[in-house]
Amino acid sequence: MKVLVAVKRVIDYNVKIRVKADHSDVDLTNVKMAMNPFCEIAVEEAVRLKEKGVATEIVAVTVGPKAAQEQLRTALALGADRAIHIETDERAESLAVAKLLAKVVDEEQPGMVILGKQAIDTDNNQTGQMLAALTNLPQGTFASEVAVDGDKLHVTREIDGGLQTVALTLPAIVTTDLRLNEPRYAKLPDIMKAKKKPMDMKTPADLGVEVASKVSLLKVESPAERKGGIKVASVDELVDKLKNEAKVL
Amino acid sequence: MSILVLADLHEGQLAGATAHVVAAAEAIGGDIDVLVAGEGVQAAAEAAAKLNGVTKVRVADNVVYAHQLAEPLSALLVELADDYTHVLASASTTGKNVLPRLAALKDVSQLSDIIAVDSADTFKRPIYAGNAIATVKSDDALKVITVRTTGFDAVSEGGSGSASIEAVDVVVENSQSSFVKEELAQSDRPELGGAKVVISGGRGMGNGENFKLLDGIADKLGAAIGASRAAVDAGFVPNDMQVGQTGKIVAPELYIAVGISGAIQHLAGMKDSKVIVAINKDDEAPIFQVADYGLVGDLFEILPELESNI
Ligand SMILES: Cc1cc2nc3c(=O)[nH]c(=O)nc-3n(C[C@H](O)[C@H](O)[C@H](O)COP(=O)(O)OP(=O)(O)OC[C@H]3O[C@@H](n4cnc5c(N)ncnc54)[C@H](O)[C@@H]3O)c2cc1C
Numbered sequence: 001m002k003v004l005v006a007v008k009r010v011i012d013y014n015v016k017i018r019v020k021a022d023h024s025d026v027d028l029t030n031v032k033m034a035m036n037p038f039c040e041i042a043v044e045e046a047v048r049l050k051e052k053g054v055a056t057e058i059v060a061v062t063v064g065p066k067a068a069q070e071q072l073r074t075a076l077a078l079g080a081d082r083a084i085h086i087e088t089d090e091r092a093e094s095l096a097v098a099k100l101l102a103k104v105v106d107e108e109q110p111g112m113v114i115l116g117k118q119a120i121d122t123d124n125n126q127t128g129q130m131l132a133a134l135t136n137l138p139q140g141t142f143a144s145e146v147a148v149d150g151d152k153l154h155v156t157r158e159i160d161g162g163l164q165t166v167a168l169t170l171p172a173i174v175t176t177d178l179r180l181n182e183p184r185y186a187k188l189p190d191i192m193k194a195k196k197k198p199m200d201m202k203t204p205a206d207l208g209v210e211v212a213s214k215v216s217l218l219k220v221e222s223p224a225e226r227k228g229g230i231k232v233a234s235v236d237e238l239v240d241k242l243k244n245e246a247k248v249l
Numbered sequence: 250m251s252i253l254v255l256a257d258l259h260e261g262q263l264a265g266a267t268a269h270v271v272a273a274a275e276a277i278g279g280d281i282d283v284l285v286a287g288e289g290v291q292a293a294a295e296a297a298a299k300l301n302g303v304t305k306v307r308v309a310d311n312v313v314y315a316h317q318l319a320e321p322l323s324a325l326l327v328e329l330a331d332d333y334t335h336v337l338a339s340a341s342t343t344g345k346n347v348l349p350r351l352a353a354l355k356d357v358s359q360l361s362d363i364i365a366v367d368s369a370d371t372f373k374r375p376i377y378a379g380n381a382i383a384t385v386k387s388d389d390a391l392k393v394i395t396v397r398t399t400g401f402d403a404v405s406e407g408g409s410g411s412a413s414i415e416a417v418d419v420v421v422e423n424s425q426s427s428f429v430k431e432e433l434a435q436s437d438r439p440e441l442g443g444a445k446v447v448i449s450g451g452r453g454m455g456n457g458e459n460f461k462l463l464d465g466i467a468d469k470l471g472a473a474i475g476a477s478r479a480a481v482d483a484g485f486v487p488n489d490m491q492v493g494q495t496g497k498i499v500a501p502e503l504y505i506a507v508g509i510s511g512a513i514q515h516l517a518g519m520k521d522s523k524v525i526v527a528i529n530k531d532d533e534a535p536i537f538q539v540a541d542y543g544l545v546g547d548l549f550e551i552l553p554e555l556e557s558n559i
């Protein structure tokens with residue numbers, strides 16, 4: 001089956017972000033960008049499905065500015081066969097991204113779509129679920145295990161109380177949790193080969209999708225700073241402080 | 250304004266999170282209905298009717314809603330949503346699974362994890378692992394929102410059961426997804442999200458067996474036990490114990506971090522705790538930058554002493 005993987009360009013997870021002085025947004029100038037960690041896991045899962053002979057072709061797709069092609073090249077180096085770049089400099093929020101991805105699903109007819117469970121910038125955790133709604137497909141979110149069983153997909157999900165396994169008809173939408181797999185690193189020869197793999201360019205207009213959203217970002221602030229406290233010298237002192245100063249014991 | 254709150258269930262019972270979501274609904278203002286959907290959920294509906302501020306409880310009791318699968322729950326919500334200006338759920342794994350699907354079916358955006366209500370259409374939510382707080386305004390006719398429970402104090406129980414309970418007889422079809430099994434952690438301890446005290450262990454604990462060192466302290470303090478991602482990934486403890494950006498968000502009165510370095514992804518899940526204690530052998534560990542009380546030393550010596558001193 002064909003597997004479609006959605007990857008997003010985000011700030012590197014090690015970077016400490018700063019809010020702009022005018023509070024309009026966070027400052028992303030000259031900040032190191034990378035593939036969203038959950039999307040790396042999505043690509044890895046697709047590659048493993050191909051190694052198992054379940055997936056026959058892997059198509060990576062992103063919505064974002066020209067620079068997001070870097071993340072598509074990474075996906076290609078990791079094992080995707082071709083890529084689709086939907087180029088926009090606008091702030092495309094989850095619903096718009098899901099609508100664009102739904103058009104790609106319509107064109108490509110994949111047997112499975114794998115997305116990250118959340119993007120570590122906006123922390124929304126919604127795009128996969130929205131895509132499932134728009135394509136009228138079942139969803140297996142926060143997956144820690146994925147197994148094709150005949151015409152069904154078994155997805156083990158990380159839920160608040162533990163683990164839940166659901167069986168889904170195919171095609172299906174999967175979103176990845178952290179423990180689904182450990183992504184590999186791209187090897188140099190694969191990075192070189194990736195440069196020659198095909199990449200299609202489209203715009204939201206080509207797909208007939210309006211990117212503008214009814215949600216506006218009014219302000220971005222830093223959270224209340226926690227002031228560092230003190231170091232105590234012993235367990236006795238700690239217990240004393242907790243009882244008599246903080247009064248939490 | 251009229252608001253529908255999707256109740257959170259835990260093994261068929263009303264979960265504590267719902268009282269926090271009702272508090273968020275009160276901050277928006279208007280009539281508040283609670284939807285309890287599942288199989289055999291009459292007791293949960295009665296518990297929801299006791300929550301202060303609730304106008305009406307709507308119960309959809311049918312096998313198709315058992316296990317809270319996203320496909321039937323979102324289809325049910327689509328049927329009900331037109332009566333409301335807002336649909337709210339907690340940012341639990343159920344809320345996060347179902348509400349974005351509802352939003353897309355209604356062609357509206359979804360706001361995730363709100364921590365404050367500025368007005369009926371303007372909300373605050375953390376982004377970048379809580380390192381920035383965004384104020385966002387939604388002009389959608391229907392607002393679909395998940396609520397971070399730590400942002401809102403739970404409403405109390407009126408006890409009178411004054412809200413009416415009404416059956417919803419909408420039964421949707423679901424041929425796309427089916428429940429296979431569930432492995433739920435069994436624990437006598439309070440749930441992480443609602444505990445007054447949380448004690449968490451990290452990679453420094455060394456192995457799963459050593460987590461027993463936290464048990465005695467947790468027993469004495471009535472605490473829930475949490476963990477860092479490194480401890481979960483290493484297989485010391487199960488995934489439902491993970492605290493952080495991509496695990497549970499907690500804000501207890503007292504949070505004790507043991508053998509945890511303090512990565513931003515971990516801090517995102519606990520830095521709103523009232524008092525933070527860190528126990529770590531590395532006096533440079535970043536966790537000390539957010540700790541009210543830091544104790545530098547070997548956890549294997551400190552924990553037994555702490556247990557006997559409290
Ligand atoms: C060019 C550009 C600039 C932006 N600038 C800002 C800004 O300045 N401030 C701001 O607050 N927001 C900005 N956004 C919007 C924000 O990034 C969107 O909310 C986001 O694209 C939607 O995904 P999410 O983070 O909500 O996804 P989630 O639902 O958290 O992500 C889940 C998964 O969905 C998939 N996915 C999500 N987005 C994409 C994508 N673009 N392409 C492919 N797969 C995807 C990935 O698999 C991801 O792991 C910008 C977006 C773009 C494209």
Ligand SMILES: Cc1cc2nc3c(=O)[nH]c(=O)nc-3n(C[C@H](O)[C@H](O)[C@H](O)COP(=O)(O)OP(=O)(O)OC[C@H]3O[C@@H](n4cnc5c(N)ncnc54)[C@H](O)[C@@H]3O)c2cc1C
Nearest residue numbers: 451452453477478479493494495496508509510515530548
């Ligand atoms: C996308 C993404 C999402 C993530 N989400 C989360 C999340 O939700 N939650 C989370 O926790 N992490 C998350 N992480 C992982 C995070 O970046 C860190 O790797 C993780 O929190 C580290 O766990 P730790 O502090 O237990 O381990 P380490 O960083 O290895 O720290 C162990 C600490 O134990 C101390 N120690 C060791 N032995 C002793 C001893 N005998 N006595 C006292 N102290 C001792 C050491 O000094 C050290 O400070 C995420 C990462 C990514 C990329």
